[in-house]
Amino acid sequence: MHFLEREILLNQPVENIWKFMATPANLNELTPPELNFQIVSELPEKMYNGLIIEYRISIPLFGNWRWLTEIKHIREGVYFVDEQRIGPYRLWYHEHHIEAVDQKQTRMTDRVSYKLPFGLLGQMVHQFWVKNMLETIFTYRAQRLTELFG
Secondary structure (H helix, E strand, O other), rough: EEEEEEEEEEEHHHHHHHHHOOOHHHHHHHHHHHHEEEEOOOOOEEEEEEEEEEEEEOOOOOEEEEEEEEEEEEOOOEEEEEEEEEEEOOOOEEEEEEEOOOOOEEEEEEEEEEEEEEEOHHHHHHHHHHHHHHHHHHHHHHHHHHHHHH
């Protein structure tokens, strides 16, 4: 099992950050263009517990993938989880925590627990490639959030 945690401080009230994060279509804004990320399923304006979202994603060296996630464990304005149902990982459990620092600032924390398939081969691929790829994706995500919300 592998873990990734990222935290960012944004100069917006928690309500603005939550509204953005609770809108499934905004995931496009936070994904690097080189992944050719496409949302396939129809999306509601606001996420809800049990929402299934289908994506297509292109992973360099590994081709195109169908990725199906379920939105779970929503606590309005505080956190939600997206959990992979079908996709490139053996397990993907992504917690999104949002908390007010004060009336004008919000701390957003991403915690991802994930596991790759293919045993020892998967471990080697993680060490030499996946770990860095995820760091790059979450760095891009933080940059985009900073551009959007300061």
